[in-house]
Amino acid sequence: MKLTVQVWRQAGPGAPGRFERHVVDGIEPHLSVLELLDALNEQLIDSGAEPVAFESDCREGICGACGVTVDGEAHGREDNVPSCHQRLSGYADGSILRIEPLRAGAFPVVRDLIVDRGALDDLIRAGGHVAVDAGTAPDADALPVGEERAELALDFAACIGCGACVAACPNGAAHLFAGSKLMHLSLLPLPSLERQRRVVAVVDELEELFGPCSNYGECARACPAGIPLTAIAAVNHERLLAGLQRRL
Amino acid sequence: MRFFARPGKPDAAAQHGPAVPATPPPWRAPASAAPGVRIGTVLDGRLPGGDPATAWDRRRAAYKLVSPLNTKKFTVVVVGTGLAGAGVAAALGELGYQVHAFTYHDSARRAHSVAAQGGINAARARKVDGDSLHRFVVDTVKGGDFRAREAEAYRLAQESVRVIDHMNAIGAPFAREYGGTLATRSFGGVQVSRTYYTRGQTGQQLQIAGAQALQRQVHRGTVALHTRTEMLDLVVDDGVCRGVVARDLATGQVWVQPAHAVVLATGGYGSVYFHSTLAMNSNATAVWRAVRRGASLAHASFVQFHPTALPISSHWQSKTILMSESLRNDGRIWVPARSGDARPPADIPEDERDYYLERKYPSFGNLSPRDISSRAAKEQIDAGHGVGPLRNSVYLDFADAIGRLGREVLEARYGNLFDMYAHATGEDPYSVPMRIAPGAHFTMGGLWTDYDQMTAIAGLFVGGEAGWAYHGANRLGANSLLSACVDGWFTLPFSIPNYLSGQLGSRLPDAGDACVREAYARVRARTDALIGVGGRLAASHFHRELGEIMYADVGVARTAEGLARAIERIRELRGRFWREVAIPGSGAQVNQALERAGRVADFLELAELMAVDALDRQESCGAHFRTEHADAGEARRDDQRWAFASAWSVDGAERPGGAMTFTRHAEPLSYQAVPLATRSYR
Numbered sequence: 001m002k003l004t005v006q007v008w009r010q011a012g013p014g015a016p017g018r019f020e021r022h023v024v025d026g027i028e029p030h031l032s033v034l035e036l037l038d039a040l041n042e043q044l045i046d047s048g049a050e051p052v053a054f055e056s057d058c059r060e061g062i063c064g065a066c067g068v069t070v071d072g073e074a075h076g077r078e079d080n081v082p083s084c085h086q087r088l089s090g091y092a093d094g095s096i097l098r099i100e101p102l103r104a105g106a107f108p109v110v111r112d113l114i115v116d117r118g119a120l121d122d123l124i125r126a127g128g129h130v131a132v133d134a135g136t137a138p139d140a141d142a143l144p145v146g147e148e149r150a151e152l153a154l155d156f157a158a159c160i161g162c163g164a165c166v167a168a169c170p171n172g173a174a175h176l177f178a179g180s181k182l183m184h185l186s187l188l189p190l191p192s193l194e195r196q197r198r199v200v201a202v203v204d205e206l207e208e209l210f211g212p213c214s215n216y217g218e219c220a221r222a223c224p225a226g227i228p229l230t231a232i233a234a235v236n237h238e239r240l241l242a243g244l245q246r247r248l
Numbered sequence: 249m250r251f252f253a254r255p256g257k258p259d260a261a262a263q264h265g266p267a268v269p270a271t272p273p274p275w276r277a278p279a280s281a282a283p284g285v286r287i288g289t290v291l292d293g294r295l296p297g298g299d300p301a302t303a304w305d306r307r308r309a310a311y312k313l314v315s316p317l318n319t320k321k322f323t324v325v326v327v328g329t330g331l332a333g334a335g336v337a338a339a340l341g342e343l344g345y346q347v348h349a350f351t352y353h354d355s356a357r358r359a360h361s362v363a364a365q366g367g368i369n370a371a372r373a374r375k376v377d378g379d380s381l382h383r384f385v386v387d388t389v390k391g392g393d394f395r396a397r398e399a400e401a402y403r404l405a406q407e408s409v410r411v412i413d414h415m416n417a418i419g420a421p422f423a424r425e426y427g428g429t430l431a432t433r434s435f436g437g438v439q440v441s442r443t444y445y446t447r448g449q450t451g452q453q454l455q456i457a458g459a460q461a462l463q464r465q466v467h468r469g470t471v472a473l474h475t476r477t478e479m480l481d482l483v484v485d486d487g488v489c490r491g492v493v494a495r496d497l498a499t500g501q502v503w504v505q506p507a508h509a510v511v512l513a514t515g516g517y518g519s520v521y522f523h524s525t526l527a528m529n530s531n532a533t534a535v536w537r538a539v540r541r542g543a544s545l546a547h548a549s550f551v552q553f554h555p556t557a558l559p560i561s562s563h564w565q566s567k568t569i570l571m572s573e574s575l576r577n578d579g580r581i582w583v584p585a586r587s588g589d590a591r592p593p594a595d596i597p598e599d600e601r602d603y604y605l606e607r608k609y610p611s612f613g614n615l616s617p618r619d620i621s622s623r624a625a626k627e628q629i630d631a632g633h634g635v636g637p638l639r640n641s642v643y644l645d646f647a648d649a650i651g652r653l654g655r656e657v658l659e660a661r662y663g664n665l666f667d668m669y670a671h672a673t674g675e676d677p678y679s680v681p682m683r684i685a686p687g688a689h690f691t692m693g694g695l696w697t698d699y700d701q702m703t704a705i706a707g708l709f710v711g712g713e714a715g716w717a718y719h720g721a722n723r724l725g726a727n728s729l730l731s732a733c734v735d736g737w738f739t740l741p742f743s744i745p746n747y748l749s750g751q752l753g754s755r756l757p758d759a760g761d762a763c764v765r766e767a768y769a770r771v772r773a774r775t776d777a778l779i780g781v782g783g784r785l786a787a788s789h790f791h792r793e794l795g796e797i798m799y800a801d802v803g804v805a806r807t808a809e810g811l812a813r814a815i816e817r818i819r820e821l822r823g824r825f826w827r828e829v830a831i832p833g834s835g836a837q838v839n840q841a842l843e844r845a846g847r848v849a850d851f852l853e854l855a856e857l858m859a860v861d862a863l864d865r866q867e868s869c870g871a872h873f874r875t876e877h878a879d880a881g882e883a884r885r886d887d888q889r890w891a892f893a894s895a896w897s898v899d900g901a902e903r904p905g906g907a908m909t910f911t912r913h914a915e916p917l918s919y920q921a922v923p924l925a926t927r928s929y930r
C-alpha cells in the first residue's frame with residue numbers, strides 16, 4: 001500500500017522544527033511504523049536527502065530504544081505496544097501518518113525524532129541500584145523469595161525504560177517509571193535493605209526533573225511493558241514509609 | 249611370557265622398536281585451501297599447565313595485585329555496557345580504578361544482552377539430577393564440538409556459581425519455586441536442569457541489574473559513562489594499547505580517550521548477515537578495528553543459526569525475530585513432501601507431509617540440536633520444499649499438541665510467544681502452522697585472546713560475545729549470558745589488575761604523542777573518505793546484498809565452490825560500495841547515514857575473512873558444516889589436522905575498498921578431562 005508520512009524534522013537541540021511530507025509506496029500492512037521509516041529513509045538517501053533521524057535497536061519490544069509519537073499517541077495508536085511493534089495494518093491504503101518525537105519537557109529533542117531521555121537514567125543513578133560489590137553476595141538460595149513475590153517484582157521490573165509514560169502524561173511525570181523501579185527493588189530481600197535511602201534519593205530527583213503526578217493514568221495506557229498503575233501509588237507509599245521510619 | 253600381541257592392539261614396542269620417551273614432533277599447521285592465505289605462528293594461549301580443573305585457582309593465586317591506594321592512578325576504557333562491559337566497568341569501579349565506559353546507545357541499559365530470553369546456565373548442581381561442575385564442562389566442550397579451550401570451560405563453570413548469587417543480589421528477580429528457592433529448567437539439549445531464568449526476560453533482568461550497578465559507580469564518581477559515543481579506533485603505541493578514538497554521535501565530535509588498558513565488550517557480529525536476531529545497531533566495528541590494528545580474529549566463520557527465527561516475508565521486514573526454542577517441545581516441524589507444493593497447509597494431507605526431523609533423527613526429532621535443525625531446514629528450502637510467500641521457511645505445527653493437550657495448555661505454555669507471532673505476522677498460530685526459518689544468531693568466533701583474555705595487542709582485553717574461547721564451533725544454549733557475566737564480573741577484574749601492576753608510573757599518551765595523532769588522523773581520514781564517495785545509494789542496499797551473499801554461501805551449509813564465489817562477490821560488492829555509497833549531511837552532527845555506512849564498510853571486510861576462514865577449514869565441526877566433509881550427510885570432524893583454533897590477522901595497508909591478505913595463526917587445542925569424541929544425534 002501507499003502511505004503519506006508527515007514527519008517532524010529538527011536540525012538540532014533548540015533549532016526550529018517543522019513537518020515534512022513524504023509518500024512511501026510498496027508498504028505491507030504487517031510492517032511496523034519503524035519499518036515504514038526505514039523505507040522512507042532509504043528513499044531519502046537514494047535521492048540525496050538526509051534521512052529522518054530516529055532511534056531503535058532490538059525491534060522486538062525489549063530494549064526501550066524506540067519511541068515516536070504517531071498521530072498524537074506516544075508509541076502509536078495501539079495501547080501498550082512499543083513503536084517497533086506498532087503495525088500498519090490499522091491504516092487504510094492512502095492514509096496519512098503524523099510522526100513526531102516523544103514530547104516531554106524533560107526530553108529535549110536531539111535531532112528529528114530522537115530525544116534525550118537521560119533524565120530517566122538520572123533517577124536510576126540517584127538511587128535505583130543495590131550496594132553489593134562483586135563477589136560479596138550471599139548464596140541466592142539462602143535468601144528465599146516466595147514465588148508470588150518474585151513474580152510481582154518481575155511485573156515491575158519489566159519496565160523497558162522507553163519514556164513513553166512521561167510523554168503520555170499531560171504533566172510530564174515519570175512516576176510510573178520511578179515507581180516501577182522502587183517496587184521492583186523493595187520486593188527483593190537484599191535490595192529492600194536500602195529501601196528508605198533509595199526512595200528519598202529517587203524522589204528528590206524525580207521532583208526536580210519531571211512534572212507532578214495527578215493520577216491521569218495515561219502513562220499506564222501507553223506503557224509497552226504493562227506496568228500497573230500501582231507503581232504510581234508506590235511512589236507516595238514508599239515515601240510515606242520512609243518518612244515514618246525516619247521518625248521512629 | 250607372552251607369545252601373541254592381542255588382535256587389534258598391536259604391541260607398540262614390537263612395531264616401533266623399544267619404547268623410548270619420544271619428544272612429540274613439533275606441531276604443524278595444515279596448508280590452506282584458500283588462495284593467498286599465509287600460514288602464521290603457533291599461538292600460545294598461556295594456559296596454566298596441568299589439571300584444567302584447578303587452572304583458574306592456580307592462575308588467580310599467581311596474579312600480581314595493585315594496591316588499593318594505587319588503583320585510582322589507572323585509567324581503563326571499557327567499550328560496551330552489555331553484561332560483559334557493564335560488569336567489568338562496575339567491578340573495576342568498585343575496586344577504585346578510573347573507568348571510562350562507552351556505548352553507542354543513549355542509555356547503558358539498552359545493550360543487546362537485554363533481548364536474551366531463555367536463561368543463564370550455572371553449574372550450581374544443587375539438585376540430585378546428576379549435574380556437577382565436571383558435567384557442565386563436558387556438555388560445554390562437547391557442545392562446542394571440541395574447538396574451544398577446556399580450561400576456560402572450567403573457569404566458566406566455577407565462576408557460574410557466584411554469578412547467580414551476584415546478579416540476584418543486585419536486583420535480578422530470578423524465578424523461584426513455591427518454597428522460595430531458585431527455579432531452574434532444562435535447556436539446549438542437556439539432560440540436567442541448570443538454567444536459571446526470569447520468565448522469558450532473563451537477558452533483560454540481568455542487563456538492567458548490571459546497568460544499574462554501573463550507574464551506581466557513575467554516582468560514586470569511579471566510572472565516567474559516555475553514552476551515544478561510538479568507539480572507532482584504538483590508540484596503539486608499539487604493540488601496546490593506549491586508548492580509543494571515539495565519535496560523539498550527537499555532536500559529531502571525534503576525540504581520544506587515553507587509557508592504561510582497554511576492554512572491548514562490544515557483542516557479537518551476526519548482523520553481518522543483515523537479517524539476524526541481533527539488534528539494528530549491532531556491528532563489528534570495534535572488533536574489526538582491533539583486527540586492523542594487529543589483533544587477530546579467531547574462528548571468524550563460526551556462527552550459530554537459530555532454527556526458530558521468524559522468516560523474512562517481505563522486503564522491508566527489518567529482522568528475523570527469535571521465537572523461543574521451547575516451542576519445539578510441542579510443535580512438529582514439516583514441509584510438503586512434494587517440491588513446489590504451494591497448497592495451503594490445511595490442504596496438504598498427512599501422507600503428503602514430510603516431518604523431516606522426526607524422519608532423519610528419530611531419537612531427538614523436533615528437538616535436534618540447533619545446528620542440525622537449521623541445516624535440515626535449509627536443505628528442505630533449497631530443494632524447493634520451503635513454504636510461505638518467499639518459500640523460505642518451514643512449518644512448526646501445533647495441531648497435534650492442541651489435539652492432545654487442549655488449547656488452554658498451549659496458551660499457558662506459549663501464550664506470549666503465540667501472541668508475538670500473531671502480532672508480527674498477522675497469522676493465528678492456533679489455527680495455521682507457524683513458519684520458521686534459520687536466522688543468524690550468535691558468533692562463536694571473536695577476537696583471539698589468551699587465558700587472561702588479552703589479545704595480541706598488549707593491554708587490549710576482550711569480554712563477552714566479542715571474545716572466542718568458550719563456545720568452540722557451537723554454543724550451548726544459555727551459556728553466553730553466563731560467559732558475558734563471568735568475563736565481566738569474575739575474570740577481567742582479576743586479569744586486568746595483573747597487567748596493570750606492571751604499568752605503575754607509566755604515563756598516559758596525550759595529544760603530543762604520535763600514536764594519538766595517528767589514531768585521530770585515521771578516523772578523520774576514514775570519515776572523510778566515506779563522505780567523499782558521494783555516490784547515490786544508501787548503505788542499506790549494500791548491507792542487504794551482503795546478507796544475501798552470506799546466507800547463500802557462508803551460511804548453515806558451505807561448499808568450497810560457494811565460498812570461493814562468496815569471496816569474489818564480497819570483493820566486488822566492497823568495490824561498488826566505495827564507489828557508490830551515499831552519505832548525505834556532514835560529520836558534524838547526528839548523522840545516522842554516516843554511522844551505518846561506517847559499520848557496513850567494516851562488515852564488507854569482515855565478511856571476506858569469514859568466507860576465507862570457512863574455505864580454509866577443511867572439516868565440518870559444530871555450526872561450520874562443509875558439505876564435502878560429511879559422511880552420509882553427517883558432519884565429519886578432522887581432529888588429526890584441525891584440532892586447533894584459527895586466529896586470523898590482516899596484512900597490508902588499510903585503503904578504502906582495497907585488497908586484503910590474511911594470515912592464519914593457530915592455537916593447537918588439547919583435551920584432558922573430556923576425551924575427544926564424535927557427536928551423534930541419529
Ligand SMILES: Cc1cc2nc3c(=O)[nH]c(=O)nc-3n(C[C@H](O)[C@H](O)[C@H](O)COP(=O)(O)OP(=O)(O)OC[C@H]3O[C@@H](n4cnc5c(N)ncnc54)[C@H](O)[C@@H]3O)c2cc1C
Binds near residue numbers: 327350362451711
Ligand atoms: C535474541 C537473542 C536471544 C538470546 N538468548 C540467549 C539466552 O537465552 N541465553 C544465553 O545465554 N544467551 C542468549 N543470547 C546470546 C547473549 O544474549 C549474548 O551473547 C550476550 O548477551 C552478549 O553480551 P555482551 O555483553 O557480549 O554484548 P552486548 O550485550 O551485545 O553489548 C554490546 C555493547 O557494546 C556496545 N558497543 C558495540 N560496539 C561499540 C562501539 N564501536 N562503540 C561503543 N559501544 C559499542 C553496545 O552499545 C553495547 O553496549 C541471545 C542472543 C540474542 C540475539
Ligand code: SF4
Binds near residue numbers: 176
Ligand atoms: S514505565 Fe512503561 S512507559 Fe514508562 S519507561 Fe517503563 S516501559 Fe516505558
Ligand code: FES
Binds near residue numbers: 059082
Ligand atoms: S526497538 Fe527495542 S523496544 Fe522498540
